[in-house]
Amino acid sequence: MKEERMNDNPLFSISYGLYLVSARDNGKINGCIINTIQQLCNTPEKIGAVINKHCLTHDMIKNSGKMCISILTKDTPYELFFHFGLKSGRDINKFDSVNYWLDKESLPYLTRHVNSYISCHVTSMTDLGTHSLFVGEIYDSKKINDMPSILYQDYFDYVKPQASYISDDEYRSELMMQGESVMSQMMGINRTVSKEATGKTKEDTIITPDTKNLVVSVNEPS
Ligand SMILES: Cc1cc2nc3c(=O)[nH]c(=O)nc-3n(C[C@H](O)[C@H](O)[C@H](O)COP(=O)(O)O)c2cc1C
Numbered sequence: 619m620k621e622e623r624m625n626d627n628p629l630f631s632i633s634y635g636l637y638l639v640s641a642r643d644n645g646k647i648n649g650c651i652i653n654t655i656q657q658l659c660n661t662p663e664k665i666g667a668v669i670n671k672h673c674l675t676h677d678m679i680k681n682s683g684k685m686c687i688s689i690l691t692k693d694t695p696y697e698l699f700f701h702f703g704l705k706s707g708r709d710i711n712k713f714d715s716v717n718y719w720l721d722k723e724s725l726p727y728l729t730r731h732v733n734s735y736i737s738c739h740v741t742s743m744t745d746l747g748t749h750s751l752f753v754g755e756i757y758d759s760k761k762i763n764d765m766p767s768i769l770y771q772d773y774f775d776y777v778k779p780q781a782s783y784i785s786d787d788e789y790r791s792e793l794m795m796q797g798e799s800v801m802s803q804m805m806g807i808n809r810t811v812s813k814e815a816t817g818k819t820k821e822d823t824i825i826t827p828d829t830k831n832l833v834v835s836v837n838e839p840s
Contacts, residue, residue: 634770635655635690635767635768635769635770636653636699636769636773637652637653637655637667637687637689638651638687638690638698639655639667639675639685639687640675640685640688640725640727641675641685641725642682642684643677643678643681646678646707647713647725648707648711648713649675649702649712649726650673650703651702652667652669655687662755663755663756664755665753666753667687667751667754668749668750669749671749673706674707676750678707680743680750680752683739684723684725684737684754685725685738685752686721686727686735687727687737688735689732689734689735689736690732690767690768691731691732691733691763691765691766692765692767692772693765694731696779698716699773713726717730721735721737722758723757725737732762733762733763733765733767734759735759736759737756737758738755739757740752741755
């Protein structure tokens with residue numbers, strides 16, 4: 619029934635990509651999945667991101683005035699959407715279990731399943747109701763590889779498990795039972811680039827990509 623209503627709604631015919639938008643506020647880094655990214659202007663180059671006020675990432679961008687957008691690729695596994703899009707940074711430290719680099723102002727972007735990142739200083743924030751529109755001017759960006767970007771439609775077509783097959787709740791318990799080892803395998807978790815190895819904290823270290831797990835080449839950050 620709900621499915622039918624969704625299919626009849628013209629709003630569901632609008633095309634989107636999928637992105638990880640991340641922020642750093644008061645020493646904490648966090649991010650969430652969004653589909654609502656758009657280039658709004660050419661000169662100057664401005665990007666818009668629409669984020670629900672309930673998201674921790676919303677408040678972190680509001681407080682810090684910066685956001686970094688990782689553009690996700692077609693090979694992005696459901697586990698990554700689940701981790702960043704169905705859990706909140708209020709409950710877990712999401713970046714503890716993934717590999718990431720830092721941009722010029724130390725905002726994190728993912729090393730895997732990403733073809734580019736774009737970082738912005740927020741120039742305006744508009745209250746839209748449930749969501750806010752953040753408009754930002756680009757201060758750092760990089761094309762990392764040529765993998766095609768994933769579309770929101772791809773998420774429904776082949777990434778998200780079918781509702782009849784497994785629910786998000788079932789998937790959550792399955793992941794918990796496996797101690798999130800699935801995440802490690804899918805996302806190249808690098809808990810072992812470590813204090814012991816380097817004498818530095820995880821953030822000082824700037825996690826290096828685990829080349830064994832990389833499916834695409836990753837450039838050194840500038
Ligand atoms: C495929 C997908 C698309 C999403 N798109 C958006 C979006 O456009 N805007 C938004 O505010 N949240 C969106 N979300 C939900 C947030 O990612 C989610 O609320 C997240 O848990 C917030 O995490 P945080 O509290 O750590 O910021 C999406 C989630 C998924 C799985």
